[in-house]
């Protein structure tokens with residue numbers, strides 16, 4: 001038998017963390033890494049936040065799981081919190097981002113099917129370089145062929161327009177269009193914030209044609225950008241939104257949020273999940289929301305994001321052959337490189353014990369825990385400088 005016990009779908013590296021300590025990960029051989037990847041925008045409170053640990057421990061001792069056939073005081077409380085803090089009127093809880101996007105896709109389709117109002121409107125317009133997850137529906141929603149290979153046929157009903165190109169999106173609207181599915185700030189695609197005109201234009205198209213505007217905020221949501229959700233930067237509200245990653249602070253949790261109008265097709269029996277909304281997940285989600293969903297925390301993220309960004313911009317000026325520019329919002333930052341970002345990301349990880357994330361479009365993702373502060377930023381720049389000094393793109397390539 002030559003296949004590994006863990007299905008070999010990930011090219012796993014030599015870092016094998018066994019413990020977390022705030023913004024650091026500790027490997028099984030004791031090596032400490034500065035974690036500016038945060039499990040890809042998940043561990044927003046770092047790795048050992050007492051409030052999150054206490055909430056999970058207390059709930060685990062009390063009640064971990066019950067069926068969704070029973071009433072859920074824990075689910076009602078977290079849903080109410082999200083409803084109070086966002087555009088949404090109603091929430092479906094999931095265990096992952098892809099499931100949250102699946103629910104969003106179903107909600108958008110069901111909106112038009114409800115009472116057979118617009119039965120022909122089944123198709124969603126999505127965007128190039130998008131990432132929405134790895135289920136059949138969510139890979140079908142992305143134009144990235146590397147995720148499709150080997151898994152055809154795709155789920156039908158998705159059309160891809162160029163990201164951030166309003167005219168291209170408009171040109172694809174037909175009488176079969178149900179809505180748009182878009183990341184306001186693309187994550188895997190390379191920390192690319194959509195323009196104001198694009199997001200406002202999609203909202204206007206949706207209003208004009210009675211379409212659903214669906215935001216995938218799985219990566220950019222939950223305080224990462226200095227707002228609870230990134231749509232607030234645009235002053236544009238979606239009809240439906242997928243949230244996950246940071247929402248559980250490391251506990252597997254996702255949510256599909258919708259307005260009352262958008263959720264009109266999601267009545268009894270329309271959707272379900274055995275684990276979705278379990279008390280343990282709700283406790284984690286509530287601890288995260290109680291920590292981050294307030295002006296003090298969000299303002300702090302904004303300020304730290306500005307400090308980190310201006311230091312990054314200054315820093316990359318010293319290495320014009322290596323780096324191009326910085327983009328992103330809050331503590332969701334990307335350094336666009338002159339060449340591929342992956343070899344540099346590997347160099348930082350293996351030679352300087354600094355964890356970041358490579359992304360599309362030659363971008364290095366900088367996603368620190370939102371609790372990181374100047375001490376961690378200083379350490380980050382020490383490691384990044386040392387990494388840039390010792391890096392030879394020619395040797396990496």
Ligand SMILES: *Cc1c(COP(=O)(O)O)cnc(C)c1O
Pocket residue numbers: 096097098099101131132133134183187188216217218219220244245
């Ligand atoms: C990570 C991600 C997903 C998928 O989330 P999973 O929890 O891996 O299923 C979907 N959309 C975006 C924007 C993401 O970044």
